[in-house]
Structure formats: C-alpha cells, structure tokens
Amino acid sequence: MNSKKVIAMLSILLLVASTAVFAGGQQDAQTMDSAPAKMVEKVEVTGNPASGDLEIFSWWAGDEGPALDALIRVFEKKNPAVNVLNATITGGSGVNAKAVLKTRMLGGDPPESFQVHAGQELIGTWVAAKRMLDLTPLFKAEGWMDVFPKDLVNLIGTKEGIWSVPVNIHRSNVLWYVPENLAKWGIKPPKTWDDIFAAGDKLRAKGIVPLSLATTWTANHLWESVALGVLGADDYDALWAGKISWADPKVVKVWETYGKVLKYTNNDAASLSWQQATDMVVNGQAAFNIMGDWAAGYMSTTLKLEPSVDYGWMASPGTDGNFMFLADSFGAPKGTKNPDATLAWLAACGSREGSDAFNPLKGSISARTDADLSLYNVYSKSAAEDFASNRIVGSLAHGVVANEGFMNDFSTVMEMFLKSRDSQQAANACQAIAIQNGMGK
C-alpha cells in the first residue's frame, strides 16, 4: 500500500470517528439535561424575599428603553436585594430577539423571564413545547383574575393554565387621519369601507393617496382590520377557533374587500417603514392610515403633534365597538435559576404601580381595568375607555390568535396575494397553511 493511500484512509477514519464523537456528545448533553440539580416545574407563591441575579430578556431598547427602565425601577424599589440584568436585543417586534431566545432555550440557558407577545405566539411555540410555567397560582395570589378583563385572560391562556403576565395593551384596529386635512378635502371620517372607497375616488382625482401602506407586515396588519370589519367579531373569533373554514365564502369576501382596499393604497408600499406611512398622513400626502396605536406615540412624542387636534383617530371601518388588542407580556420558562426573583418580577409587571410606570412612557395602556387614568395622555384615555367597554378580540399580525408557523406562512400568502390579487387562491392557500400549522380542520 502506498503512503498516500494510508494517509487518505487515516483521514477518512478520523472524520468518521469525529462524527461519532459528535453524535455521542449529543447524547451526553441529553443525559445531563434530564438530571439538573433542581428543576423548577411549578409555580409556588412562597413570599420568600427575592435575592440574587435576575435576567430579563426583551427587545425593548431605543425608544422603548426608558419605559422598561421605569418598570425595573419599580421592581428594584420593592426588591433591593435582586441584581437585575437587563438583556435587550434590538429589532422591531422582536425579530432578532426571538431567534436568540430560541437558541438560548434550546441550548439549556434560559433567562429568568422573557418578553413575548401574549397569546398563540407564546402558546404555539413555548407552551406547546412544555417549557413555560403555569402562572395561575400567581394570578390568584395577586388578585389579577378580577382586574384583568376576562376576554383577555381567555386569550392569553389555555385550558391548562395562564402563561404570561401582560404588561401593556396596544390596539390594532385604529384609523388615523388629520382632521384639518379632511375638512379641507371635504371628506367626513368614514364609518364603513364603502365610505373609504367613495372618498378614495375623490382623493385620487386630487392626487392624494387615500390609504397609506408600508411593508408586508403592515399589509398583514391592514388585513386583520379588514377581516374584523367584514366578518364581525363573532365570525372573526370563529375563524381562529377553527369553526369557520378559510375557504368559506365569507372569508373569500374578506380577501375581495381587501383587494379592493389595496387599490386605494400607495404603490411604493413595500419600500416604506410604518413610520413613513404615518408621515404620509401627517404631511397630507395620504388621507388615512391603519396602524396600531404606537402610531399615537410616534405622532405625539417624535413628531410633537397634539392628539385630537393635529391628528384624529377612530376604530377602523366596520369595527366600532371592537377592540383588537395585542399585548407584550413576560413569562417564566421552566428551569429558571432564581424562581423567587422571577415571581417577584412578574408580580411587579402585573402590579398597578408597575404598569402605570411603564405604559405612559411606552404609549400603551395598562392591561388592568383599575389604571390611574390621570397619568395617561388624551389618546390613551380614550383607548382605555374602549378597552374597558368594548368586545375584545386578538390580533393576527402581532401573535395573539395564531401560532408562529401560521404567521410566517401567512406573510407568504400575503406576498402572493399582493402580486396576484386572486381572492379565491389566497383563501385556499390560507386553508392549506391553517391545516399544516394545526389550526384548522
């Protein structure tokens, strides 16, 4: 045998051996994982004083950082012995943070508590994986069953338990406009989509975009408002419960209306951020915009506009009396290293003091019905009133009603629809992805 062949065979052997090591290493890790010193499997409200390190994982940096800091200060005042590690990963609606969190959880290094959109986004991913602690004992001990609206508790929990503590509430179905501009153009605030279409033809003639739109996720956001308007709250809920098929004529009608709505939007939408779409309304390039109520924060704080004077709002067409919500919340993963501090943190998140420190700065409203409204601005006060009195439904684009698999595929269907504008095809595709993601029948 010549020496070249020997070396070649040796190296192949080595490679094979090292892959074997790799496979073996995986097994070792598994056996190590299954026998940790003490795995926290259940929430026990002990009332022990909290101490030690507490790592809070979120995507609240930048504009939202001060709000989180205020909440942490409330917590630190109550628990001076805890050392808070504020781990933030930037990126809108947590695109990057969620991926990092997944690798950390899979790697066996969960933070004590992490931010997550309340609802199916949490339930479909982490609760289904049996990695979250059931917080029902905490909710009972803190008396939260009475201060959070029942619809809300139902949407963020399952039959097995309640999985996270909502720290804020945003509203998704809001139509924004500038009252002065509407008066100038001779248009009344629209109540239905037909009103918008009628006004739209008038505006088009003047060279004004009737409804401003931005990149794909805002198209999803617009879709959910159209869906709620066309279906009504009962059918909308039934759709997510799997009681109505996605191929149902009612749902096809949603896509048809949506296709019509798109005709009244700007054609450079995919290049714009949501802020730029809001800017179009503020600058008078567009008449209306449908966006969550973080737009109010953007207009009041960043653009220094006066609510209800410089900008106005109403429920998106056909959704009056419904409050489509989304919420950021904090949950606790199983295996948290410091359960006492974690519970103390979650208690602070749900407390009146904590939520009233956080929300006025974030531009959202408290999930509690007993918030101190004097701390909030004009827009938030009106939203809080609606939240207390309206029918509450969940948002699709922001993870309340559908799991992450469905949300991801829905974006693909949306891209397809934006190109083809084929309602029946989109409805059928949605039915297919609902089944694939275990949501439909």
Add this chain to the structure above:
Amino acid sequence: MATFNSLGKRKDKIISILVLLPSMILVGIFVYGFIGNSIWVSLTDWGRGAGLAEHPVKNFIGLENYRFLFTNFIQGRFRQDLVNAVFYTVFLLVGTLGLGLFLAILLDRPVKREGFYRTVFLYPMALSFIVTGTIWRWLVAPSGGLNLIPKIFGLPKWNFLWVSSRDSILNFNWQNIIQIILIIASFVFAIILIRAIMNREKRVIIKFSIFLGLSLLYVLVLHRLLPPILPMEEAHGFNLATIGILIAAIWQYSGYAMALYMAGLRALPASIRESAMLDGANEFIYYAKIAIPNLRPITLSAVVIMAHISLKMFDLIYAMAGADNGNTGHPSINMYLTTFRANNFARGAAIAVILFIVAAFFIIPYMIHSHKERQGL
C-alpha cells in the same frame, strides 16, 4: 544511508499527522459533523407541533421535506427564491468581473496616484453587507437617491421601485424548468463537442455526444410523455426588484475583482507586453489577445469566490429590503424565517441542504480543476 532516509521520512510523516490532527478533529466535528446533522434533520419531521420541546420528537420521513418544497403550492416562494439566487449569481458574476476587469485594465496603465484609486475602488469591500445595505436602502428609496439622477439633467424624476417592484421579466413556467435547464446544458455540451471535434479528442467527443443526445432526448421527447412536475402552472422570472440589491452588491465587490485582476496583470512579465508592441500590437490587441487569455486562472477563482458570496447575500437583502419582501427573496432568508420564525427546523434544514448542494456545484468543479493542475505540475 537509505534506511536512515526512510526513517526520517516516516518521522516527518508522523509529525505532520500529529500537527494536522487537532484541526482535522475540529473541522470534522464542527464542519462535517454539523453538515451531517443538518442533512439528518432535513430528513425528519422536527418542527411539527412542539418543535422546541426539551426532547423534541423527530420522526424519519425521508425526502418528504424536499418534495414539499418543490411541489407545495405555498412553497412557490421558495422556488422563486431559488430562481432569484440563480439570477443574483449570474448578474453578480457578470457585473463584478466585467467592472473589475475594466478597472484593472485602466489602473494597469501608467496612472498617476494609482495607489489612491486602488484604495478607493477596493474600499467598499471593507464594509460589511449590513452597512452597505443600510446606505443603499436610502439610495434606492423610491422618493430619493437614484431616482433623482435625471433631475440633474433637467429631466423628470424616475419612479422605479428599486427593491419593491413587483414586475418581472424573462418569465417561464416552473413546469418547464427541467426542459429549460437541459436546453441551456445542450448548448454548453454542443460548444464543447464542436471544440472537441476540431481538436480530434476522441474520448471527449464520445462523452459529450452521449450527454447531448440524452438532454435532447428529454427536451424533445420525454418531456411530453412524463407527468408535469407541478400540478399547476407557476410563473417565475427575473424580479426587477432584485436590480437594487444587485447594484449594491456589484458596487461592493467589483473593487475586489479589480484587485484580483490587477495582481494577474502585474504578474505578466513586462517583456511580453514589449515584444507584443514591437510586433505592432496596439493596447487593445494586447489586452484582448494576450493579457486576458492569460488571466483565466484568476477568472476561475474569482467566479468561485463571487458565486459563493452571492449564495450568502442574506445580510444585504435583509438590510435593504427586509425579510418579508418576496420580490427580493433568497433561499438563505427563507431558511432563517422557516427555522427561527416558523419553528420548522426540518424544513429549514432542507433549504440549507439545497443551498449547500448549489454551492457545491460551483466549488467542486473548481476543486477538481485545481487538483488536476497541481498534479500536472
């Protein structure tokens, strides 16, 4: 004396193996081990239901994920991403190599302050794709940047949507994809065949006649007999929105191609140029007939480098167009979203493996070629 010599050789060999051992083990685990693991994951159903459980259930399902990607209706996006990747690669190659060669020839001639220009052209490569992407996102914004250029000349401004246009050209039906690939392949085979006939290389003639015959057989006969690969017609093409991305990528990497070509041009002995000039060649003839043919090995390595850069354009597209912009999509972004947003680890792994195979198409011929060259020496 002879025994001493062979003893020394053996000692050398043992030392070389010992020195190589650590890196071979590390590469074995962290490269080949992980590639193997990805391939294994892509053959399972990891990601159904509780994909993120502590001990996720992974059932072996064979090539189901691949079948799904290539035939499912929703995965039309994946197929468009693949088409995009091909166009990204082709245009990035043409753009960077063409521009790079042009710049290299300009700088190869006696230019004042050549070092300055070289730095200017090479500098974009020092930036990361994220930085390039952020800058170019502003430049290709619909209301500013490139669209304002005509205004300088007093013309009305353009309204082209550089990264968000939904138009596409060169559209084809995915059902014909195999036919299209084989027609292109037939052309290549035919060219090689003609050259081989001219050079009277018997083995090559036989080999490529068979290849050409088989592909023509499929294109002309089998395609009509076999069932379509997709139940429905599906249009794919060159999305105009990718032009914006391509401009940024070419801007960033043509300087690098220039540096490669300059090194090649400088390596040609000055005497060649002088004797060519003496024989009456002008500059153009010198470059066209002498310099460029001599740069072939450089072109080859540049093709490999650019091709694999185009398969890793994730960050540029992510920064310029965002993740959900289907028009500029790329399999790598699709892989990231499928894995880390939709939690479908198995399907994400399948996309990664497909990308890996596409990359191998470029790199393996290169490795075979350079291996042959080394043996030839």
